[in-house]
Amino acid sequence: MFHPDTTVQSDLRGGCPPWLSGFKRPVRRELEHSLACDVLVVGAGITGALMAEHLSRLGREVILIDRERAGFGSTAASTAMLQWEIDCPLSELTGYYGFERAANIYRRSLQAVSGLKTLAEELQPSGFRQRRSLYLTGGDTGAAELHAEHVLRERAGLPGVYLDYLTLKREFGFDREAAIVSPGSADADPLLLAHALINSALAQGAVLYDAEAASYASFGHGVLVRMDNGLEVQAKHVVLATGYVMPEFMKTDLHKTASSWAIATPPQTRPDALWRDGALIWEASEDYLYARTTADNRIIIGGEDEDDIVDPDERDVLMPAKRDALLRKLKLLRPAAAADAAFIWSGAFGQTDDGLPLIGEVPDQPNLFAAYGYGGNGITFSYLASRIIGEMLAGRHEPWYDDFAIDRPPPVA
Ligand SMILES: Cc1cc2nc3c(=O)[nH]c(=O)nc-3n(C[C@H](O)[C@H](O)[C@H](O)COP(=O)(O)OP(=O)(O)OC[C@H]3O[C@@H](n4cnc5c(N)ncnc54)[C@H](O)[C@@H]3O)c2cc1C
Structure with missing residues (x-):
C-alpha cells in the first residue's frame, strides 16, 4: 500500500506514456495563509478535476489542492479508454447483487460516459473521440458465454450487437470466436482532459493551490484540514480525490492495488494494421488485455497485470519483459501491425x-467525502463520483448511491 505521507507521483507510474507534451498547464497558486471555503477538493488528477469542474459549475466556492503537478499522478499513466462496460461482466455482477441492481449499475455507467461526452463537446479537449467498443472472447470465455452476456445486456436495455466469428472477421479483421460491439464509449488524452477540466473550473471561480493535506478533523459544520506546513483550510465539505494514495482511515479490504503495463507503437503505416473505427478493444479473459488507437495512428496495448506487485522498483525491473509480452500479444491480435514499442510505461x-469504486461520505466523519477505488473504468467512475457527491453535498440521497458506498459489504457470489 502507498503511504499517504511519503508517496510521490513517480511511485504511481514509471516509464513514459505518450501524453506528456502539448498541454496548457493550469495556473497554481502558493497557499500563503489559512483559508475558509465551501468545498475543498484534495488531489488534482482526473477525479479532482471532474469534481472541481462540476462543483464550481453548480455555483460552489471550490478550492482544489495538489502537492505535486496536477494530472501527473495515475492520470498521466492512464490509457484513457472511457468505457461504460465494467471490468466485472454483467453476468458476474448479477451473481453478486441480483439482476435489477447489476443492470442499474451498468445503466448508470452508460449514462456517465454519455455525460463525459457532453462535457467534452463543450470543453473541446484535444484528443477526445467518441468510440465503439469491441469485447472479444478470450481465455475461458468462449462464444457461448459471450452470447449469454449479450442476452443479459439486452434484457438490461444496454446497446450492443453480438458478432459471430465470420462477421467479426469480416468487419474488424480479428481472429476470435466472437465479440460484442457496443456504441457509447470514448477515448481521450487523459492529461489534456484533466487540464481542460481544471481550466474550466478555474474559469468558473475555483482556485488551484500547491498544498499538501496532512490531517482531517470533522467538526459540527465542516472539516478542518491541516496542511503539512501548518496552515489550515476550514471547509464546509471536503472531497478526497487522492487516487491510489489513500489516508489511513480509508483503508478497506474491498480495495487492493496492483500494477499494469502498457505500450504505444509508432504510428502504423499499413492500412490493415488498424481496425475499423478505432474501436476500443478488450477481452473477456482473466489475463486481461486491452487496446486502442490514437489520433496519430499508434496502437496502445496494455494489460499484463500483476496483483502482487505495487513497488515501483519491482514494476520498473519488469518493464522489458512486459514490453516483450505485450508486443507478442499485439502480433497475435493484429498480425499486420508493426510490433515496436515507441513508448512503454506502467502504473x-x-x-x-x-469492479465498482468507493464513492460517498466517509463513515463516522461527517462532511468528509471520498472518491476512490478506480480500476479499468476509473475515469467513467470519477465522473459518476462527481455527480453523486454533487448531489450529496446538496443534502440529496438516492438509494442507488449505496451501491458504491465506501462501507458496503463485500460481494458474495
Ligand atoms: C496503466 C494504466 C491504465 C489505465 N487505463 C485506464 C483506462 O483505459 N480507462 C480508465 O478509465 N482508467 C484507466 N486507468 C485508471 C485511471 O488512470 C485512474 O482511475 C485515474 O487516473 C485515477 O485518477 P485520480 O485523479 O483519482 O488519481 P491521480 O491521478 O493519482 O491524482 C491524485 C492526485 O492527488 C494528489 N495527492 C495525493 N495525496 C495528496 C495530499 N495529501 N495532498 C494534496 N494532494 C495529494 C497527487 O499528487 C495526485 O496528483 C488506468 C491506470 C493505469 C495505471
Whole structure:
C-alpha cells in the first residue's frame, strides 16, 4: 500500500506514456495563509478535476489542492479508454447483487460516459473521440458465454450487437470466436482532459493551490484540514480525490492495488494494421488485455497485470519483459501491425472484487467525502463520483448511491 505521507507521483507510474507534451498547464497558486471555503477538493488528477469542474459549475466556492503537478499522478499513466462496460461482466455482477441492481449499475455507467461526452463537446479537449467498443472472447470465455452476456445486456436495455466469428472477421479483421460491439464509449488524452477540466473550473471561480493535506478533523459544520506546513483550510465539505494514495482511515479490504503495463507503437503505416473505427478493444479473459488507437495512428496495448506487485522498483525491473509480452500479444491480435514499442510505461492500478469504486461520505466523519477505488473504468467512475457527491453535498440521497458506498459489504457470489 502507498503511504499517504511519503508517496510521490513517480511511485504511481514509471516509464513514459505518450501524453506528456502539448498541454496548457493550469495556473497554481502558493497557499500563503489559512483559508475558509465551501468545498475543498484534495488531489488534482482526473477525479479532482471532474469534481472541481462540476462543483464550481453548480455555483460552489471550490478550492482544489495538489502537492505535486496536477494530472501527473495515475492520470498521466492512464490509457484513457472511457468505457461504460465494467471490468466485472454483467453476468458476474448479477451473481453478486441480483439482476435489477447489476443492470442499474451498468445503466448508470452508460449514462456517465454519455455525460463525459457532453462535457467534452463543450470543453473541446484535444484528443477526445467518441468510440465503439469491441469485447472479444478470450481465455475461458468462449462464444457461448459471450452470447449469454449479450442476452443479459439486452434484457438490461444496454446497446450492443453480438458478432459471430465470420462477421467479426469480416468487419474488424480479428481472429476470435466472437465479440460484442457496443456504441457509447470514448477515448481521450487523459492529461489534456484533466487540464481542460481544471481550466474550466478555474474559469468558473475555483482556485488551484500547491498544498499538501496532512490531517482531517470533522467538526459540527465542516472539516478542518491541516496542511503539512501548518496552515489550515476550514471547509464546509471536503472531497478526497487522492487516487491510489489513500489516508489511513480509508483503508478497506474491498480495495487492493496492483500494477499494469502498457505500450504505444509508432504510428502504423499499413492500412490493415488498424481496425475499423478505432474501436476500443478488450477481452473477456482473466489475463486481461486491452487496446486502442490514437489520433496519430499508434496502437496502445496494455494489460499484463500483476496483483502482487505495487513497488515501483519491482514494476520498473519488469518493464522489458512486459514490453516483450505485450508486443507478442499485439502480433497475435493484429498480425499486420508493426510490433515496436515507441513508448512503454506502467502504473499502480486499483481493483475491487466487484469492479465498482468507493464513492460517498466517509463513515463516522461527517462532511468528509471520498472518491476512490478506480480500476479499468476509473475515469467513467470519477465522473459518476462527481455527480453523486454533487448531489450529496446538496443534502440529496438516492438509494442507488449505496451501491458504491465506501462501507458496503463485500460481494458474495
Ligand atoms: C496503466 C494504466 C491504465 C489505465 N487505463 C485506464 C483506462 O483505459 N480507462 C480508465 O478509465 N482508467 C484507466 N486507468 C485508471 C485511471 O488512470 C485512474 O482511475 C485515474 O487516473 C485515477 O485518477 P485520480 O485523479 O483519482 O488519481 P491521480 O491521478 O493519482 O491524482 C491524485 C492526485 O492527488 C494528489 N495527492 C495525493 N495525496 C495528496 C495530499 N495529501 N495532498 C494534496 N494532494 C495529494 C497527487 O499528487 C495526485 O496528483 C488506468 C491506470 C493505469 C495505471
